[in-house]
Amino acid sequence: xxxxxxxxxxxxxxxxxxxxxxxxxxxxxxxxxxxxxxxxxxxxxxxxxxxxxxxxxxxxxxxxxxxxxxxxxxxxxxxxxxxxxxxxxxxxxxxxxxxxxxxxxxxxxxxxxxxxxxxxxxxxxxxxxxxxxxxxxxxxxxxxxxxxxxxxxxxxxxxxxxxxxxxxxxxxxxxxxxxxxxxxxxxxxxxxxxxxxxxxxxxxxxxxxxxxxxxxxxxxxxxxxxxxxxxxxxxxxxxxxxxxxxxxxxxxxxxxxxxxxxxxxxxxxxxxxxxxxxxxxxxxxxxxxxxxxxxxxxxxxxxxxxxxxxxxxxxxxxxxxxxxxxxxxxxxxxxxxxxxxxxxxxxxxxxxxxxxxxxxxxxxxxxxxxxxxxxxxxxxxxxxxxxxxxxxxxxxxxxxxxxxxxxxxxxxxxxxxxxxxxxxxxxxxxxxxxxxxxxxx
Ligand SMILES: [Zn+2]
Numbered sequence: 348x349x350x351x352x353x354x355x356x357x358x359x360x361x362x363x364x365x366x367x368x369x370x371x372x373x374x375x376x377x378x379x380x381x382x383x384x385x386x387x388x389x390x391x392x393x394x395x396x397x398x399x400x401x402x403x404x405x406x407x408x409x410x411x412x413x414x415x416x417x418x419x420x421x422x423x424x425x426x427x428x429x430x431x432x433x434x435x436x437x438x439x440x441x442x443x444x445x446x447x448x449x450x451x452x453x454x455x456x457x458x459x460x461x462x463x464x465x466x467x468x469x470x471x472x473x474x475x476x477x478x479x480x481x482x483x484x485x486x487x488x489x490x491x492x493x494x495x496x497x498x499x500x501x502x503x504x505x506x507x508x509x510x511x512x513x514x515x516x517x518x519x520x521x522x523x524x525x526x527x528x529x530x531x532x533x534x535x536x537x538x539x540x541x542x543x544x545x546x547x548x549x550x551x552x553x554x555x556x557x558x559x560x561x562x563x564x565x566x567x568x569x570x571x572x573x574x575x576x577x578x579x580x581x582x583x584x585x586x587x588x589x590x591x592x593x594x595x596x597x598x599x600x601x602x603x604x605x606x607x608x609x610x611x612x613x614x615x616x617x618x619x620x621x622x623x624x625x626x627x628x629x630x631x632x633x634x635x636x637x638x639x640x641x642x643x644x645x646x647x648x649x650x651x652x653x654x655x656x657x658x659x660x661x662x663x664x665x666x667x668x669x670x671x672x673x674x675x676x677x678x679x680x681x682x683x684x685x686x687x688x689x690x691x692x693x694x695x696x697x698x699x700x701x702x703x704x705x706x707x708x709x710x711x712x713x714x715x716x717x718x719x720x721x722x723x724x725x726x727x728x729x730x731x732x733x734x735x736x737x738x739x740x741x742x743x744x745x746x747x748x749x750x751x752x753x754x755x756x757x758x759x760x761x762x763x764x765x766x767x768x769x770x771x772x773x774x775x776x777x778x779x780x781x782x783x784x785x786x787x788x
Contacts, residue, residue, distance in 0.1 A: 411526020
């Protein structure tokens with residue numbers, strides 16, 4: 348299937364900055380899905396394999412298996428020693444890596460085209476022939492426990508942990524993807540192998556190629572290296588619906604050494620069906636963009652009232668039946684969190700009547716347009732954008748209509764979504780972190 352994404356963008360925004368871009372989709376007989384986007388990339392190809400497995404699929408008491416398996420994928424296969432695997436990846440790739448989240452695991456590579464063959468051969472080999480030894484597991488367990496204590500971004504992981512813990516009662520979403528220490532310590536070789544055999548199969552994976560590669564080349568290569576791998580019967584991921592709006596607002600206050608600036612996070616929880624379509628998601632993105640733009644929250648709370656030094660807002664949509672909108676604000680020294688909270692809630696309440704204007708909406712649409720422009724100049728960014736679309740469950744051909752969709756969004760759309768998200772009863776969590784030495788005035 349060929350879609351001319353950027354022609355549509357160009358028409359909607361009446362801009363000739365975009366060149367035409369083609370998005371192709373194909374599925375091999377064994378169920379492996381392939382997405383190819385040929386772009387000019389100076390002889391490079393950005394490609395990766397996305398497995399639909401994450402911590403939500405981990406067995407009870409062994410949260411972190413998916414992430415542990417991701418680490419083991421860099422060890423050895425029946426055909427390659429650890430040295431040879433690392434050596435070959437290092438030689439093939441300009442860069443490579445992997446990450447696991449609650450719902451997905453992604454292995455990504457940037458390669459000069461002449462190395463793509465070898466790189467794909469390695470990836471196909473470790474899809475079928477991974478060798479997992481007890482020694483390797485014990486070595487890697489230490490690495491993972493260290494990763495756990497180090498934390499990538501301590502403040503985010505602490506806050507997210509606190510919010511998840513009170514929000515999810517039935518599913519693994521309550522836990523960090525890496526698992527807690529006692530989980531990591533319990534993960535056995537058997538459970539990793541079981542996980543690998545169950546989820547690392549072609550019909551549970553998507554290959555994404557962006558860059559100097561044509562559709563037929565990508566499909567031929569995929570067929571050559573991944574085609575012979577048999578599909579397996581998959582059990583559908585089942586997630587029990589979590590309760591929404593239980594009427595409880597949890598307040599977490601904590602002092603931790605990693606926190607340098609006192610931070611308040613306010614989270615709204617709502618039914619994911621509010622974001623069912625690509626249009627809904629874009630409305631929400633425009634809404635949060637406007638709310639946090641230099642004109643509304645930032646202007647009032649940062650510039651005028653000098654309550655916060657910065658902040659951001661994010662909407663997470665892929666976790667079970669719940670979606671969340673989290674607003675994180677860094678408080679200025681000596682400012683009480685209650686004052687910040689009160690001011691923020693006032694702004695949110697008055698948002699539609701007082702602050703929301705056609706002009707702000709146009710500005711926000713313009714920002715989107717600039718973002719797409721940036722995207723089109725970076726094959727790597729296109730790669731991650733497409734990976735996000737796959738993760739979000741949107742078909743890439745839907746994605747092609749984004750420009751049209753965004754152009755059609757009206758102030759009324761924004762208002763109705765604001766009403767649905769920022770309802771009083773949706774305010775479910777307030778997490779407040781302070782540096783250890785700082786007590787609230
Ligand atoms: Zn890791």
